[in-house]
Amino acid sequence: MIWIVIPVFNRKNFTRECLLSLRKQTVQDFKVVIVDDGSTDGTDEMVKTEFPEVILIDGGGDLFWTAAVNMGIQYALDHGAEAVMTLNNDTLPTEDFIEKTIEASKKDPKGVIGALEIDVATKNVIYGGEKIDWVLATTKNIIDGIPAPKQTGLHPVSWLPGRGLLIPRAVFEKVGLFDAARFPHYYGDVDFTHTALRNGFPNYINYDAKLMTYPEESGDRKNKVKKNLKNYYNHLFSIKGGGNLKDFTRFTFKNCPFYFVPSYLLIGYLRRMGGYFVH
Known part of the structure; x- marks a missing residue:
């Protein structure tokens, strides 16, 4: 069952x-x-x-x-x-x-x-x-x-x-x-x-x-349909933002092998901040 x-x-x-x-x-x-x-x-x-x-x-x-x-x-x-x-x-x-x-x-x-x-x-x-x-x-x-x-x-x-x-x-x-x-x-x-x-x-x-x-229907997909500063902010910081930097940071520290944390965080931040404009 x-x-x-x-x-x-x-x-x-x-x-x-x-x-x-x-x-x-x-x-x-x-x-x-x-x-x-x-x-x-x-x-x-x-x-x-x-x-x-x-x-x-x-x-x-x-x-x-x-x-x-x-x-x-x-x-x-x-x-x-x-x-x-x-x-x-x-x-x-x-x-x-x-x-x-x-x-x-x-x-x-x-x-x-x-x-x-x-x-x-x-x-x-x-x-x-x-x-x-x-x-x-x-x-x-x-x-x-x-x-x-x-x-x-x-x-x-x-x-x-x-x-x-x-x-x-x-x-x-x-x-x-x-x-x-x-x-x-x-x-x-x-x-x-x-x-x-x-x-x-x-x-x-x-x-x-x-x-x-x-x-x-994804909440973050809607942030990307109409690109503006408000939606960019929501993408990076809103609880329903797919690029939420706080969530990404917590996930990294909890799951990533510690010796890769610095590079994983840096690359991840750049991708989330820049990727919004190219997708």
Whole structure:
């Protein structure tokens, strides 16, 4: 039994479509927990009326992604969950997504397993896994080095995003929940999965489990659509800024081998400050 945890704030229509896609799964051996953090668009009533099988938790209105996910995870663990999947509401799992994820988990029960992400509009792969090179302060997109016929099955990676992320109970028992104190919104998933890896739980991306996503719905993507000083500031310092320098610094000191910290920080700062204008 997988417990799927979905944090939401407004965007009722995305939540509805996501839940409908879960109803279409070829395998139905899962429970869904939604943590609604103060939605004002009728999300809670929609879930209660249209999806009575879903467990709805009131987040209180002052959470961000990481704390909301933790609330749902804790609920699932308290009710006996042996595996938890985190999922965003702006995703559409393909019909065999859960089935393929369960099949993959049987190959390595200790593994933390992520999904191949595909743009809903273009049908292009937008995330196929990464490996970190601390020396050069770069990440390698592993799918670029895998021929199309071999783009299947499990592939080891350095970390994973929280969209469609399957986590065995043993991981939480070893490393705890997501680090909401340091990473309230961004980096919470990347930090958690890399921490799991350092503690003996390998990270895999599963090319057989496909997750349709809406990349333009990212909070930081919206900062980059219209470039101005306010959005530049938000990109670097806002809690929902993808280039948040404070979060990046905390992640570096927590995860980077200490002898590479100075160079990793310097290169990372320059990329976040300059990259805003070229993407």
